[in-house]
Amino acid sequence: xxxxxxxxxxxxxxxxxxxxxxxxxxxxxxxxxxxxxxxxxxxxxxxxxxxxxxxxxxxxxxxxxxxxxxxxxxxxxxxxxxxxxxxxxxxxxxxxxxxxxxxxxxxxxxxxxxxxxxxxxxxxxxxxxxxxxxxxxxxxxxxxxxxxxxxxxxxxxxxxxxxxxxxxxxxxxxxxxxxxxxxxxxxxxxxxxxxxxxxxxxxxxxxxxxxxxxxxxxxxxxxxxxxxxxxxxxxxxxxxxxxxxxxxxxxxxxxxxxxxxxxxxxxxxxxxxxxxxxxxxxxxxxxxxxxxxxxxxxxxxxxxxxxxxxxxxxxxxxxxxxxxxxxxxxxxxxxxxxxxxxxxxxxxxxxxxxxxxx
Amino acid sequence: xxxxxxxxxxxxxxxxxxxxxxxxxxxxxxxxxxxxxxxxxxxxxxxxxxxxxxxxxxxxxxxxxxxxxxxxxxxxxxxxxxxxxxxxxxxxxxxxxxxxxxxxxxxxxxxxxxxxxxxxxxxxxxxxxxxxxxxxxxxxxxxxxxxxxxxxxxxxxxxxxxxxxxxxxxxxxxxxxxxxxxxxxxxxxxxxxxxxxxxxxxxxxxxxxxxxxxxxxxxxxxxxxxxxxxxxxxxxxxxxxxxxxxxxxxxxxxxxxxxxxxxxxxxxxxxxxxxxxxxxxxxxxxxxxxx
Numbered sequence: 233x234x235x236x237x238x239x240x241x242x243x244x245x246x247x248x249x250x251x252x253x254x255x256x257x258x259x260x261x262x263x264x265x266x267x268x269x270x271x272x273x274x275x276x277x278x279x280x281x282x283x284x285x286x287x288x289x290x291x292x293x294x295x296x297x298x299x300x301x302x303x304x305x306x307x308x309x310x311x312x313x314x315x316x317x318x319x320x321x322x323x324x325x326x327x328x329x330x331x332x333x334x335x336x337x338x339x340x341x342x343x344x345x346x347x348x349x350x351x352x353x354x355x356x357x358x359x360x361x362x363x364x365x366x367x368x369x370x371x372x373x374x375x376x377x378x379x380x381x382x383x384x385x386x387x388x389x390x391x392x393x394x395x396x397x398x399x400x401x402x403x404x405x406x407x408x409x410x411x412x413x414x415x416x417x418x419x420x421x422x423x424x425x426x427x428x429x430x431x432x433x434x435x436x437x438x439x440x441x442x443x444x445x446x447x448x449x450x451x452x453x454x455x456x457x458x459x460x461x462x463x464x465x466x467x468x469x470x471x472x473x474x475x476x477x478x479x480x481x482x483x484x485x486x487x488x489x490x491x492x493x494x495x496x497x498x499x500x501x502x503x504x505x506x507x508x509x510x511x512x513x514x515x516x517x518x519x520x521x522x523x524x525x526x527x528x529x530x531x532x533x534x535x536x537x538x539x540x541x542x543x544x545x546x547x548x549x550x551x552x553x554x555x556x557x558x559x560x561x562x563x564x565x566x567x568x569x570x571x572x573x574x575x576x577x578x579x580x581x582x583x584x585x586x587x588x589x590x
Numbered sequence: 591x592x593x594x595x596x597x598x599x600x601x602x603x604x605x606x607x608x609x610x611x612x613x614x615x616x617x618x619x620x621x622x623x624x625x626x627x628x629x630x631x632x633x634x635x636x637x638x639x640x641x642x643x644x645x646x647x648x649x650x651x652x653x654x655x656x657x658x659x660x661x662x663x664x665x666x667x668x669x670x671x672x673x674x675x676x677x678x679x680x681x682x683x684x685x686x687x688x689x690x691x692x693x694x695x696x697x698x699x700x701x702x703x704x705x706x707x708x709x710x711x712x713x714x715x716x717x718x719x720x721x722x723x724x725x726x727x728x729x730x731x732x733x734x735x736x737x738x739x740x741x742x743x744x745x746x747x748x749x750x751x752x753x754x755x756x757x758x759x760x761x762x763x764x765x766x767x768x769x770x771x772x773x774x775x776x777x778x779x780x781x782x783x784x785x786x787x788x789x790x791x792x793x794x795x796x797x798x799x800x801x802x803x804x805x806x807x808x809x810x811x812x813x814x815x816x817x818x819x820x821x822x823x824x825x826x827x828x829x830x831x832x833x834x835x836x837x838x839x840x841x842x843x844x845x846x847x848x849x850x851x852x853x854x855x856x857x858x859x860x861x862x863x864x865x866x867x868x869x870x871x872x873x874x875x876x877x878x879x880x881x
Contacts (some may be wrong), residue, residue: 283785305786312787318780322802331798332788383788 236261236387236419237452242291244277247588251277253443264413266422266430269440275423279389283312290521296386311380317372319364325375326360332383343384350382370401387419406432427467439463461587464510477504491551497581506589513559513585522578532574602860634854651851668836672819679815683766687827690773709761718828721757749831757825766811773807805878813871817864
């Protein structure tokens with residue numbers, strides 16, 4: 233695994249605001265790497281440092297083994313797909329794509345050939361002579377992608393390029409981006425605040441919060457084994473509740489939440505004291521399905537949210553008191569629980585994750 | 591039937607408000623522009639002979655403007671002056687606007703903007719006298735040129751076309767700088783980053799992205815500058831020293847002699863040149879705009 237991009241202890245502040253705080257990570261060559269986090273978490277600044285528009289205050293940044301200190305954007309082996317695409321409005325799609333090659337002073341014939349291929353790759357062959365104002369959002373997004381890829385960068389940087397598209401198109405473009413990435417084999421660094429997007433496309437995800445990286449791992453590992461309370465809450469639909477960890481032995485903890493007491497297995501690295509419990513909506517079972525589970529309680533249905541393929545129940549556990557949300561797959565025709573109904577609930581001992589406070 | 595009535599009402603409402611708002615302007619225009627224009631048009635066909643106006647229909651004045659060398663020179667000089675002023679204003683104004691845009695510090699931009707605007711704040715007569723003093727043979731400009739050894743003899747900078755062009759450029763500069771500046775500030779800064787990201791240095795980015803996208807501002811500025819220069823009167827009168835005869839001066843001289851037909855046709859010629867220029871610039875604006 234050759235790293236294509238390496239951040240070593242990089243810090244960047246704007247005035248008093250520390251946008252990126254001592255982050256280190258490596259991106260494997262040819263992989264799809266995502267920086268995921270809420271707005272203001274430092275992911276865009278990280279990307280802009282990679283492209284050379286911002287410079288680290290401290291730490292080192294290497295691309296393909298070369299230190300990038302003092303290297304301006306136009307000499308870096310990176311290209312960027314901008315959030316609002318930043319197409320040159322006075323040039324046609326083909327001229328936009330050709331721009332970067334003309335700057336390199338390549339022979340005309342090579343330029344024409346590579347522009348044609350790049351537009352073909354993103355499926356825009358027939359629209360080459362259109363100006364950006366005559367293109368739809370999705371088409372502009374493809375031109376921006378072709379314009380960056382035609383330069384054959386070592387690393388392609390994407391700054392929430394799908395943010396301005398509608399939902400259907402976004403889903404379609406996610407699959408397409410992944411296909412293109414596989415086809416060209418270029419390293420992609422993708423910035424997004426949308427966890428679904430990051431999950432769908434990435435080989436690895438770095439979850440960022442307040443300028444720091446909370447966890448770097450594969451999408452599945454991040455979903456199944458969130459390293460911090462923030463990651464647990466940010467990715468997926470999760471109940472987070474304050475609890476008291478009473479005792480820990482063999483990775484199993486006895487946990488108390490008000491009047492509720494139960495055993496939780498996901499307790500590696502925690503010790504007795506105040507903490508938080510993270511429990512995914514879909515890990516809570518209801519009714520007969522909960523009968524054989526190690527942790528069971530009684531709850532009242534407070535609200536029913538029907539969303540088509542799934543149903544969410546807001547449950548109230550009087551002994552806590554504790555409010556939990558449970559999500560059930562909805563099979564056509566199955567009767568829903570109703571508000572006020574009493575229901576048995578339960579979850580597996582390995583379902584909740586525990587995080588120590590402080 | 592009822593649907594039609596509702597529609598009529600809506601249509602009338604849609605037209606009523608703009609019409610009321612436009613009415614004062616339209617009235618003033620009719621009284622102060624259209625009516626005098628018609629009078630002028632009438633006078634242009636009268637005959638002027640031996641210092642007297644005769645109410646006889648003739649196309650004489652028109653044919654003189656069309657075929658007489660004397661009037662050709664006046665028209666040519668007018669166009670040359672306006673063109674020189676426009677070109678010079680653009681050459682000085684574009685870098686100025688670009689510098690103003692690049693400074694990127696609102697407080698400094700405000701002060702510089704005021705400085706660029708200042709020629710308009712000074713009365714045209716005062717400004718012209720100032721330039722006469724500055725540009726005269728014994729003035730500071732010639733003194734500096736002589737001291738630096740750039741010229742051996744004082745250069746005639748005033749009471750000729752050059753002096754008029756310098757002074758007019760001075761006052762029309764803001765009309766060129768501000769449209770260019772505003773079209774530069776409307777540029778998406780991401781476009782420059784995109785160009786840089788694609789491998790373009792400062793100069794290529796300017797030449798291929800910033801400059802073409804700021805052209806609408808330059809064309810708009812040139813349009814204002816050219817049409818204003820066409821109609822300039824006080825500056826050519828004072829700094830031309832009687833040696834620069836442009837159309838507005840010719841019109842003024844003709845009215846002084848009560849030669850209404852020449853004044854009328856002269857005025858009409860100016861109007862036609864202005865209209866052609868505006869149309870030409872609008873055409874250019876269309877080409878320079880993105881869509």
